[in-house]
Amino acid sequence: MLALIRQDRDLRVDIVRGFALWAIFVNHTPGNWLGYITPRNYTLADATEAFVMLAGYAAGLAYGIVMDRQGWFFAASRVMGRVFTLYVAHIFLLVLFTAQVGFSAERLDAAAYLDELHLDPFATEPYRALLEALLLRYQPSFLNILPLYIVVLAMFALAMPLMRRPWLMLALSVGLWVCARAFDLTLPSWRGEDWFFNPLAWQLLFFIGCAIGYRPPGGAALSVPWRPWAGALCWLLLAAGAAMTVLIYFQWDFAEASLPAFAPFLAAIDKASLHPMRLLTMLALTYLIAHGIPRDAAWMRTRPALLLALLGQQALPVFCAGIGLSFAARLALEFSDGWAVQAVVNLVGAALLVGLAVLTAWYGAEKRAVRRPPPPLQAPATGDSR
Structure with missing residues (x-):
């Protein structure tokens, strides 16, 4: 199994992404005690921010090389091929999740499942709901991360040449984020509800990841050097964010009663349009991890860390499986x-995610092996042999 893990890359990225995928499975399982130790309980950013930013990092690193070698058009076509793969995965997950929840609701006489997970349109307007889901204008609960990824990746296909001018790319991305928040800009939805993750705002995290991940030919990658005062400021921000997280999710009555001037600010820390505090929290975590954990740290070669790296390297199938497993785990709990x-529930769920990652990694390795041309046959030597 460990031989299937690609260790020639930055394992910090894969480990963090693997941890984020595990946290998504845990957080989507109501009643799971492990949910109390996931980052959403002590930071203003959670697994979704990490997932989106690292997706941008991977895109900037991988497709940037393709663009520099074979041009923008070829690289953009590769990106759009990935967009199509994500779209197919989203539709497959939608059908599977809807069937899973609908069957459970019927068998257990628990129609509340449909309402809670926003699947009730399939009971009242099934044909319209299916059409709107295909258009990404209808997104049930837990099925809104892939549509976000699809849209920002399509935006990236157009904006790829800007990676060669990272500060301009980031300035344009920040401008779009500001406009999306200031003017409530978002993509249309079926029933008038905003996208749970507004792509026009969340694209900023993705493009920050792109700027960090891109390696220009003959040049240096974009980086922010370590400064002790900046590190201290990041720790201070995380400490303040931890206090605010406790107030928002665990002590809201106290915040409203004792901090009447501060409570409206806390209530406005939204996830849909990537509130500045959530953005700054993710940037602070990135800064501290990038400078605090060496790329060759020995613990990243230990078995637990490599298992997380394996999950991170097979992100799409692991994510899709985690959504389905989370509802099955909910029924058990x-x-x-x-x-x-x-x-x-947690041991079996983790084992199934790891098993799927092993299977997909093995299949990918087999495909790559088939593509390699066989070595040329050597002509037999001629002449006398003495």
Whole structure:
């Protein structure tokens, strides 16, 4: 299994992404005790911010090389091929998740599942709901991350040449983020609800990742040097964010009663349009991890770290499987949420995610092996042999 992990890349990226995928599975399982130790409980950023930013990093690194070698048009076509793959994966996940929840709601006489997960349109207007889902204008709960990824990746296909001028690319991205927040700009949806993740705002995290990941030929990658005062400021920001997270999610009544002037600011820290505090939190975490963890740290070659790296390297299938497994885990925990069921749900869920990552990594390795041309046959030597 460990031989399937590509260790010739920055394992910090893969490990963080693998941890984010595991956290998404845990956080999407109501009643899971492990949800209390995931980052969403002590930072203003969570696994989604990490997932989007690292997706941008991977895109800038991989497709930037293709663009520099074979031109923008070829690289953009590769990006749009990936967009199509993501779209197919989203539709497959939508069908599977809808069938899973609908069957459970019928068998367990729990129609509340449909309402809670915003799948009730399939009961009232199934044909219209399917059409709007295909157009990405209707997104049930838990099925809104891939549409965000699809849109920002399509935007990236057009903006790829700007990676050669990273500060201009970031300035334009910041401008779009500001306009999206200031003027409430978003993409249209079916029932008048805004996108849960507004792509016009969240693209900023993606393009920050692109700027960091791109390696210009003959030049240096974009980087922010370490400064002790900047590190201290990041830790201060994270500490303030932890306090605000506790107030928002665990002590809201206290915040409203005792901090009436500050409570409106806390209430305005939205996720849909990437509030500045969530953005700054993610940037602070990135700065500290990039400078605080060496690329060749020995612990990243240990088995637990490499398992997370394996999940991160097979992000798409692991993410899709995690969504389906999270609802199955929810059903199990609603039957019994004792420690034994908690242990089984989390161990089995993690084992299945790792098993799927192993399978997809093995299949990918086999495909790459088939593509390699066989070595040329050597002509037999002629002449006398003595």
